[in-house]
Amino acid sequence: MSMVALDNLAPGMVLAANVIDKGGRMLLGEGAELEAKHLFIFRTWGIIEADIVGVEGGGSDLLPDDVSQEELDQARESLLPLYRHTDIEHPVISELLRLAVLRKVRHVSQ
Amino acid sequence: MIPTIESIVDKTQAVYSLPLFYDRLNEKINHPRSSLADIGRVISEDQGLTVRLLKLANSPLFGYHSKIDSITRALTLIGTQQLRDLALAVSVMGSFSGIPNELIDMKSFWKHNIACGILSRSIATFRREVNQERFFVAGMLHDVGILVMCTAIPDAVRGILLERRQHGGLYYVSEQNSLGFGHGAVGNALLAKWKIPLNISEPIACHHSPASALKYPLEAATIHLADIISHTMGHSLTADWRVPPLDNAAWDLLDIPVNQLDTIIRQSETQIEETAAILSEAA
Numbered sequence: 001m002s003m004v005a006l007d008n009l010a011p012g013m014v015l016a017a018n019v020i021d022k023g024g025r026m027l028l029g030e031g032a033e034l035e036a037k038h039l040f041i042f043r044t045w046g047i048i049e050a051d052i053v054g055v056e057g058g059g060s061d062l063l064p065d066d067v068s069q070e071e072l073d074q075a076r077e078s079l080l081p082l083y084r085h086t087d088i089e090h091p092v093i094s095e096l097l098r099l100a101v102l103r104k105v106r107h108v109s110q
Numbered sequence: 111m112i113p114t115i116e117s118i119v120d121k122t123q124a125v126y127s128l129p130l131f132y133d134r135l136n137e138k139i140n141h142p143r144s145s146l147a148d149i150g151r152v153i154s155e156d157q158g159l160t161v162r163l164l165k166l167a168n169s170p171l172f173g174y175h176s177k178i179d180s181i182t183r184a185l186t187l188i189g190t191q192q193l194r195d196l197a198l199a200v201s202v203m204g205s206f207s208g209i210p211n212e213l214i215d216m217k218s219f220w221k222h223n224i225a226c227g228i229l230s231r232s233i234a235t236f237r238r239e240v241n242q243e244r245f246f247v248a249g250m251l252h253d254v255g256i257l258v259m260c261t262a263i264p265d266a267v268r269g270i271l272l273e274r275r276q277h278g279g280l281y282y283v284s285e286q287n288s289l290g291f292g293h294g295a296v297g298n299a300l301l302a303k304w305k306i307p308l309n310i311s312e313p314i315a316c317h318h319s320p321a322s323a324l325k326y327p328l329e330a331a332t333i334h335l336a337d338i339i340s341h342t343m344g345h346s347l348t349a350d351w352r353v354p355p356l357d358n359a360a361w362d363l364l365d366i367p368v369n370q371l372d373t374i375i376r377q378s379e380t381q382i383e384e385t386a387a388i389l390s391e392a393a
Contacts, residue, residue: 022236022373048373082341085280086355091368093356096342099372103343 002055006048011036017051067105075104113263115291119299121262126205128304131156132198139190149190150181153197162200163193165388171228171381192243198306199227199247203389206257213260213267218347220390223250225345225382229336232378236370237332248313248329249336251301255293255314256347258300280352282318294318320360331360343375345382 002016011034019028019042027045028038034050042050079100086093135152138144154160160181167178167188178184185193209216227250234245259267270284277284285292298315313329316322317337323330334357340346341353366374 022370046373046377048376081278082351083353084278085352086338090356090358092361092371093353095368095371096339096353099375100342100344 002052003049004052004055006039006042006050009034009039009042009050009052011039013050014053015050016053019047019050021045021047071105072101075101079104112289113266115296115299118258118262118296119303122258122300123303125208125261128201128205132201133305135194135197139194146182146185146190150185153181153193158204159197159200162388162391163196166196166200166385169381169384169388171385188243189241191241195241195243195247195310198310199250200389202251202254206254209257209260213264213271214256214347217390218345219253219257221382221386222340222345222347223253224386224389225340225343225378226250226252226333226336228378228381228385229339229374230332232374232381233332233336233364233366236366236374237364239328244307244310245329245332248310249333251297251310252314252317252333252337253293253297253347254300255295255297258296259293275350278350278352280354281347282354292318318354320357320363327360328363331357331363334360335364339371339375343379 004013013034015028015030015032015034018026018030020026025045027041027047028034032038076097079097080088083093083097088094088097131152135149138149138152153163163181163184164178166172167184168174172178172188174187178187181193188196203220227246227248230245230249231242234242239245256267266289270281270288273279273284273288274281282292282294294315294317298311301311301314309326309329312323312326313333316330317333320327320330320334338354338356341351
């Protein structure tokens with residue numbers, strides 16, 4: 001998997017897998033080269049990421065380039081007390097916490 | 111003396127009442143011979159409500175291309191039941207507008223509840239539920255019990271808030287410890303008195319204990335999850351509010367892939383801001 005977030009997609013990138021919306025409709029096939037109008041269509045149909053050829057690394061964590069691991073750790077540290085009654089090992093809570101950390105970091109950097 | 115749920119609701123009823131028109135609206139909707147125009151006329155009698163409903167109908171919440179400029183048109187496009195449910199949410203919010211900010215910040219309170227409503231609606235949309243507005247209403251009113259208690263037993267609420275702050279605990283657990291019941295039950299009792307349908311009141315009653323919902327477990331699970339998500343998005347009553355624990359059975363019931371949570375949050379985000387702006391305008 002080399003998912004790239006919608007915001008980081010650009011014309012010229014090549015799809016490594018079909019782009020399918022949540023209703024199962026295929027929007028664009030594997031091997032297609034992205035054009036500007038495709039990005040517009042993805043946005044309209046609620047696609048948030050696409051599998052792109054030649055992109056390294058696992059999972060799109062939608063990280064802005066200028067965010068450091070240190071900032072992430074700090075944000076996580078400051079949020080943890082709010083989660084003390086939850087099971088942060090649970091996949092749902094762990095995902096919500098991850099998103100909350102990203103949100104906090106982005107908010108600060110803006 | 112420890113107050114009972116009944117005494118709290120009775121005390122509140124003297125202060126806040128659901129606008130009379132809601133009964134008449136229901137009557138019209140349920141009457142087999144009434145037309146859309148008849149129903150539209152009942153809503154249009156309340157100008158403030160009409161304005162807010164039209165603004166909601168034209169907001170990204172619905173995303174219609176053409177402008178919806180009349181209640182009749184809104185009824186046609188959105189549906190009578192759905193518009194009735196939206197009218198209910200707007201009316202209840204309006205009837206609680208007089209609560210002083212001293213105990214809880216009303217702006218944060220409604221932001222949290224609106225966020226929960228929009229998230230519930232997004233979850234319902236993802237699950238392809240019919241009539242998604244009832245999810246919005248149940249989410250948007252899930253904490254009204256807190257407002258009722260602020261009005262009827264302000265000193266007890268002050269004590270509970272203080273204990274929560276000092277021990278860093280969960281609000282609904284502190285409620286349970288000091289009173290023996292929580293804001294879910296209180297909200298439910300008031301809504302039952304107002305004859306709000308069970309598919310809205312039961313999920314509200316059970317939003318911290320979704321396993322106890324007998325008739326609408328799916329709705330209760332939806333509100334339960336939406337409440338948790340809205341806290342993690344930072345839409346809480348106070349900045350140090352603890353995220354409530356997730357009920358595993360409720361999560362399993364909803365059957366949502368974990369990686370959809372990000373999408374649900376993203377879809378809800380702008381709608382939360384817009385809806386909060388429209389609804390708090392007139393207050």
